Amino acid sequence: MFKAKICGEPYAVYGAGKYPSQWLKRVLAESAVDARIGEIVVAMRFFKVTKRMSLLVVLGLSAGIWAQQPVTGAQGSTGQQTPTSSPDDSGPVSGDGSIILPKKKEEVAPPPAPAEETTKNPDGAIYSLRVDVPIVNLDVNVLLDENHQFVPNLKAGNFLVVEDGVEQEVQTVRVTKTPITAVMLLEFAANNWYFIQDMQNASASFFRTMQPDDYIAVETYDIRTHVLTDFTNNKDTIRDALNSLTMPTFSETNEFDALYETLDRLTRIDGRKYVVLISDGRDTMSRLTLDQMLAKIKATPNVTIFTISTGGFAREMSEARGGFGPRHMDYLQADNQMSTFARMTGGLSYKPIFQGELPDIFSQINESIRNQYVLTYKPTNTKNDGTFRKVKVYLVDNEGKPLRIRDEKGRPQKYSVIARDGYRAKLPVE
Secondary structure (H helix, E strand, C coil): CEEEEECCEEEEECCCCCCHHHHHHHHHHHHCCCHHHHHHHHHHHHCCCCHHHHHHHHHHHHHHHHHHCCCCCCCCCCCCCCCCCCCCCCCCECCCCCECCCCCCCCCCCCCCCCCCCCCCHHHCCCCCCCCCCCEEEEEEEEECCCCCECCCCCHHHEEEEECCEEECEEEEEEEECCCEEEEEEECCCCCHHHHHHHHHHHHHHHHCCCCCCEEEEEEECCCEEEEEEEECCHHHHHHHHHCCCCCCCCCCCHHHHHHHHHHHHCCCCCCEEEEEEECCCCCCCCCCHHHHHHHHHHCCCEEEEEEECCHHHHHHHHHCCCCCHHHHHHHHHHHHHHHHHHHHCCCEECCCCHHHHHHHHHHHHHHHCEEEEEEECCCCCCCCCCEEEEEEEEECCCCCECCEECCCCCEECEEEEECCEEECCCCCC
């Protein structure tokens, strides 16, 4: 038998039996303790605890719950009390004795920040500002017709640009270096070592003037034409091609055939092209005649030929020793032919004697073929309609009359203004 007081009343429990929960239920039923304790006691079946421990648990729980119940009368009553629940209770109890946990409250997102005030246009109108000023850059080259030399020192007032018949105001003028597309046509035959050495020195001098955007091809000829390298801007490839010229084979020089084949290849390339012919000028076994060669030059557009004669020092030494003869006449005729080739195409012809002349020669060639003017103007027709605008460029003096150019001796010089014939305007979506 165990004795205990529950809520101030003595209780005696007999015959607890094998399971402590049986007599604990009777205690709870007699003391009218909250049914929730009974549920806890039932749950205690699953644990092997002693009777004394079970009773202590029940007493502690019943005392705590009894203290929370309100007093209904002046005297302590053992009647039924209704417990109050708070919003923070652990939740309802299911029939099997487990406790149901309440759901967590969803966090409320903070209200968005108020939008910044914007200034509205009158009547809700939308206005936009876009500045689109077209600029036209025009590449212009001014060359003398006699020697194809570049005409320097021209100002913005010397250029008259007409677009679709309307005069335009040129704003800026600058001189730029333009890349070139050229063929080095070299005579490499077993004739005279001094001639070969002059050719190698001249080709090396031209190689040193190459710019990164230049495209150069290297060809040699003796009895046949040999393409050492096609057009390339790789200086290493060109250097290797020139260094390979060490041992010539044939002594014949078919200059006309080689030049004809070169011009024929250049017709398939767009733009301005140049041929740098480095040779002694003699032709020995070509199938073509001089007249056929001149006809081919006339029929080939946009090609300028520059000629450099080789063996000048050896020929001068031969003449000094009285070596005037048929071979000397061949060289004079060859020089005249080379000069004719250059003059017909607007190029220049050189007959250097010493190697020290080569840098100045190629400096003049670069001055002639690389320099060009770049004109900038704002067209009066600002529409972006994708139409083609025809452009013509003229040279004028300060009074607006055609510009006259004279040489050092006061003789008038004819010149050519080379520029594109127009451009296509932008479209609105560009």
